Amino acid sequence: MSFKVLAAFFCYYIVLSEAQLQKGFYQLSCGFAETIVKQEVRNAFFRDSGIAAGLIRLHFHDCFVRGCDGSVLIDSTGSNTAEKDSPPNNPSLRGFEVVDAIKRRLEVSCPGVVSCADILAYAARDSVEITRGLGYDVLAGRRDGRVSLASEALSNLPPPSFNVDQLTRAFANKGLSQDEMVTLSGAHTLGRSHCTSFNNRLYNFSTSSMQDPTLDLAYASQLKQQCPQGSANPNLVVPMDPPTPAVSDVSYYRGVLANRGLFTSDQTLLTSPQTRAQVLQNAQNQFLWWRKFAGAMVSMGNIGVITGGAGEIRRDCRVING
Incomplete structure (x- = not known):
């Protein structure tokens, strides 16, 4: 395969991947999804204004490792140390409890529909808005990944010492x-x-x-x-x-x-x-x-997204289904 053909295929793959993310993705399947996220972000912000920065950073640290797939939210197990417990993330990452609160409400309203990866994208946008930044449309439809490795966080996240x-x-x-x-x-x-x-x-x-x-x-x-x-x-x-x-x-x-x-x-x-x-x-x-x-x-929210039938929709953002 020539370089031009390979490059064209790669560009087509990226465009296709991004096209599968849509504005108003949950309009029919979970119409109050964005409202629920916004309410919980607002409640958390009024308790602690610093949580907005935490939620934006969660989204960034998720997307830079394996793409925006919610893998930063997965808890470590006895057999695996997850991203959140890697030195770049622990103990500095925060906002996990806000994501938990959002997910609980969404699972009551529309179980098994809204991905944890999309929750992070919405919560980051709402955090920008509540801190007087400019709002923007979040394209949604991300699926959740099933792998979370501390070693990958260490190798993918740019440290504060970088030039x-x-x-x-x-x-x-x-x-x-x-x-x-x-x-x-x-x-x-x-x-x-x-x-x-x-x-x-x-x-x-x-x-x-x-x-x-x-x-x-x-x-x-x-x-x-x-x-x-x-x-x-x-x-x-x-x-x-x-x-x-x-x-x-x-x-x-x-x-x-x-x-x-x-x-x-x-x-x-x-x-x-x-x-x-x-x-x-x-x-x-x-x-x-x-x-x-x-x-x-x-x-950034388009980095490495998985859509369609890939991945899963986690019932609990901390635990892989099944």
């Missing part, structure tokens, strides 16, 4: 552009991080001062107070975007421009002329970033 080239390759491997990578990085405007994810920038960097020289000095001093060196507390957390940690806005990009990106993977966006220009553009135009972020979330 811009590594990030670009990691996103390209999932079919996402460099611009979409910079756009989706803006999700760090929401939520919190464990100190262990960036402590190396404060105390163990490869300079004589042991501190990352790209980190704003005042911000570094503040972080050191919040994350003391040698602390034995693994649960210390700080907001990723201190000015507005519960609002989907461009404060994140302004922080990066001020050398206040929390992770190496944030601050590295200034090291490439292309990504630096995108950071600057986003920082100056909030509506533009809102619109780009909505589009990038739709693109």
Whole structure:
């Protein structure tokens, strides 16, 4: 088979896969599905505004491992360590109990109809909206996968230590552009991080001062107070975007421009002329970033989806059927 024929076949497969996801997929089979998801996300957000960031991150961490198939929700067993218990996910991932609450209600209203993968996609969209971001149509029809391996989370999820080239390759491997990578990085405007994810920038960097020289000095001093060196507390957390940690806005990009990106993977966006220009553009135009972020979330939600008769519709998002 020639390269052109192979490329054409691959493109056709992607288009076909995406075409099987539809707006209003559950309109006839479970008409209140999106309403139920939205209600439970809202209830959880009013209890804890940080849960919105958790649900967006759950969707991202699901899609980057085996595609958007709900595999991040599966519990470990005695014979298998699942994605959620891999170091990139445990203990930082949260929002599982919200998905559980949504699934319970959906199983009462329309048992065996709405997939856990689609719940994640809807909940992420609703989390963007409730934090004052721009809403978007979620194309649904994903089926749930039956495999979840901690080792695959470790090898597929880009760590906070990645530089811009590594990030670009990691996103390209999932079919996402460099611009979409910079756009989706803006999700760090929401939520919190464990100190262990960036402590190396404060105390163990490869300079004589042991501190990352790209980190704003005042911000570094503040972080050191919040994350003391040698602390034995693994649960210390700080907001990723201190000015507005519960609002989907461009404060994140302004922080990066001020050398206040929390992770190496944030601050590295200034090291490439292309990504630096995108950071600057986003920082100056909030509506533009809102619109780009909505589009990038739709693109991300199409990664590796399984549809039709493949996979299953899990009755309990934590457990494979049967």
